[in-house]
Amino acid sequence: MASFTICFRIKKIGHDVIFLEDSDDYATCYNPLTNEMNTNPSYGLRFIDKTFKKLNLNNLWAYYDAHTNQWFGKTKAEMFDFFASADVLMNFRAAEPRGIKRASADLTRSVRLDF
Numbered sequence: 001m002a003s004f005t006i007c008f009r010i011k012k013i014g015h016d017v018i019f020l021e022d023s024d025d026y027a028t029c030y031n032p033l034t035n036e037m038n039t040n041p042s043y044g045l046r047f048i049d050k051t052f053k054k055l056n057l058n059n060l061w062a063y064y065d066a067h068t069n070q071w072f073g074k075t076k077a078e079m080f081d082f083f084a085s086a087d088v089l090m091n092f093r094a095a096e097p098r099g100i101k102r103a104s105a106d107l108t109r110s111v112r113l114d115f
Helices: 002-012 042-054 076-085 101-105
Strands: 019-022 029-031 036-038 061-065 070-073 089-091 110-112
Touching: 002 019, 019 042, 029 042, 042 061, 042 070, 061 076
Parallel strands: 019 061, 089 110
Antiparallel strands: 029 036, 061 070
């Protein structure tokens, strides 16, 4: 949640942001309705879409599902375009999701935070 808050605050002061999440290569999706960890991102995708709409941040998020090689929210092409024009990439996990590794590697100014 801290990474979302930072993105929201950066947007409020006038910068372009996109919140990006990826699935990793194992079951990282939590569904509080079933109390299960699995590879199905549908609950989380509905949650983030609804939350971003409430905050007037429509379509400012992307999710890469490594299990199905699919992008949700922003497309892969939109994300690569965003990386190409970005001043800074803030990576809050200090990890390189394989869906964006090549795009983020081309960005010369990046900040990697692990908290």
